[in-house]
Amino acid sequence: MHTYHDSLDLVRERSPERPVALVRPDCTAVAGRWFQDNFKGDVLYAVKANPSDWVIKTLWENGVRKFDVASIPEVQLVARTAPGASMAFMHPVKSRAAITEAYFDYGVRTFSLDTHEELTKILEATGGAKDLNLMVRLAVQTEGAAYTLGGKFGVSTQDAPALLLAARRSTEELMGVCFHVGSQCMRPTAYQAAMAQASRALVRAGVFADVVDVGGGFPSVYPGMVPPAMEDYMESIHRGFDEMKVHETTELWCEPGRALVAESTSILCKVELKKGDALYLNDGSYGSLFDAAHAKWPFPVKMIRDGEASTELKPFRFYGPTCDSIDHMPGPFWLPDDVREGDYVEIGMLGAYGTAMNTRFNGYGDTETVGAADAPMASMFGLAKRSISLPRTEEEERKVVRFSRPKGKAGQKRRRR
Ligand SMILES: *Cc1c(COP(=O)(O)O)cnc(C)c1O
Numbered sequence: 001m002h003t004y005h006d007s008l009d010l011v012r013e014r015s016p017e018r019p020v021a022l023v024r025p026d027c028t029a030v031a032g033r034w035f036q037d038n039f040k041g042d043v044l045y046a047v048k049a050n051p052s053d054w055v056i057k058t059l060w061e062n063g064v065r066k067f068d069v070a071s072i073p074e075v076q077l078v079a080r081t082a083p084g085a086s087m088a089f090m091h092p093v094k095s096r097a098a099i100t101e102a103y104f105d106y107g108v109r110t111f112s113l114d115t116h117e118e119l120t121k122i123l124e125a126t127g128g129a130k131d132l133n134l135m136v137r138l139a140v141q142t143e144g145a146a147y148t149l150g151g152k153f154g155v156s157t158q159d160a161p162a163l164l165l166a167a168r169r170s171t172e173e174l175m176g177v178c179f180h181v182g183s184q185c186m187r188p189t190a191y192q193a194a195m196a197q198a199s200r201a202l203v204r205a206g207v208f209a210d211v212v213d214v215g216g217g218f219p220s221v222y223p224g225m226v227p228p229a230m231e232d233y234m235e236s237i238h239r240g241f242d243e244m245k246v247h248e249t250t251e252l253w254c255e256p257g258r259a260l261v262a263e264s265t266s267i268l269c270k271v272e273l274k275k276g277d278a279l280y281l282n283d284g285s286y287g288s289l290f291d292a293a294h295a296k297w298p299f300p301v302k303m304i305r306d307g308e309a310s311t312e313l314k315p316f317r318f319y320g321p322t323c324d325s326i327d328h329m330p331g332p333f334w335l336p337d338d339v340r341e342g343d344y345v346e347i348g349m350l351g352a353y354g355t356a357m358n359t360r361f362n363g364y365g366d367t368e369t370v371g372a373a374d375a376p377m378a379s380m381f382g383l384a385k386r387s388i389s390l391p392r393t394e395e396e397e398r399k400v401v402r403f404s405r406p407k408g409k410a411g412q413k414r415r416r417r
Contacts, residue, residue: 007372008304018282019268022372028351068090069108110132111135138154192236220378225297230380258352281320349376
């Protein structure tokens with residue numbers, strides 16, 4: 001992978017026609033080490049946030065030994081890029097074939113479940129294995145999250161005790177509890193509250209957990225969504241763990257996805273047309289900008305031009321390259337008012353659920369990947385020198401916050417984590 005100093009360096013060298021992902025493995029290395037240094041337990045990377053080879057390799061080289069996977073292709077990716085890594089199959093609904101293949105061909109021993117039916121499926125598909133680590137996924141409150149994951153997965157408080165007891169009786173190895181407080185969780189205490197809920201379910205079931213897995217949800221920084229410090233999340237979890245009724249050997253796990261990769265990647269797009277306040281770009285909602293379209297997140301932007309530009313900023317909205325009218329990113333994205341066809345726009349903070357969402361719809365989605373040596377546009381780990389085009393006035397801040405809360409049917413239907 002060729003590394004450029006920054007996006008301007010790339011534009012000067014060869015004005016790219018396709019969208020380019022500028023990746024910064026150092027950012028992911030720092031985030032991975034930060035979690036290992038500050039989280040008092042095992043860190044599993046949730047592969048779906050960004051399944052690029054360089055992410056898996058970087059985390060492996062920086063001490064991450066466990067990966068949270070949700071499909072056989074993800075299992076194969078980790079087996080290929082980080083041989084020897086341990087994997088946990090944390091999707092609560094798996095096909096029998098996937099369970100069998102993961103267990104017998106890839107040595108996966110940890111599986112999650114949220115129903116008695118899935119427990120039976122796991123036991124049958126592994127030939128009645130006795131060496132399974134069974135993780136019961138609990139439904140917990142997800143109000144603090146920008147992306148709730150409630151509804152689809154998790155056993156209810158009422159049904160949890162019976163399932164915990166059944167899982168406990170089904171294995172001679174570890175029985176654990178897991179949950180997900182929702183992605184981009186803005187409230188550190190959500191973890192402590194979820195752990196208290198898990199503790200009550202365990203007490204009612206009359207069983208001890210060997211593992212408490214607090215899942216993902218750790219936030220990154222986006223315009224209008226600046227979370228509390230990551231230390232506050234660690235404190236809430238460690239306090240929650242101290243308050244739980246567990247034994248001395250109980251393990252604590254977490255599964256960050258977004259927090260380890262969000263900062264690492266920006267996308268360099270080309271402006272194909274300007275029509276009033278709308279810029280038509282060569283990347284969009286079917287490419288790396290899913291969240292900018294469907295959750296209406298106003299990602300930070302920079303105009304890249306090899307030459308002078310206006311210092312006056314104006315709010316713009318973006319259209320992607322496909323013929324679909326929902327390929328629209330409302331922003332607002334603040335750019336120089338003289339931005340025009342042929343300029344480039346670098347969109348930051350797209351390392352999580354950005355490049356991972358790319359499709360080939362309408363013949364687009366052929367994104368190139370190069371390295372970049374500059375700082376990310378914003379950072380939870382002290383890596384950004386300045387926050388470029390994060391909102392500058394209180395009035396802009398209010399506008400952005402309004403845009404960042406997805407509401408209505410379209411948003412709900414398309415949410416997926
Ligand atoms: C998506 C997912 C994660 C990662 O979530 P982030 O919000 O990206 O940290 C972790 N665990 C499970 C089970 C998930 O589905």
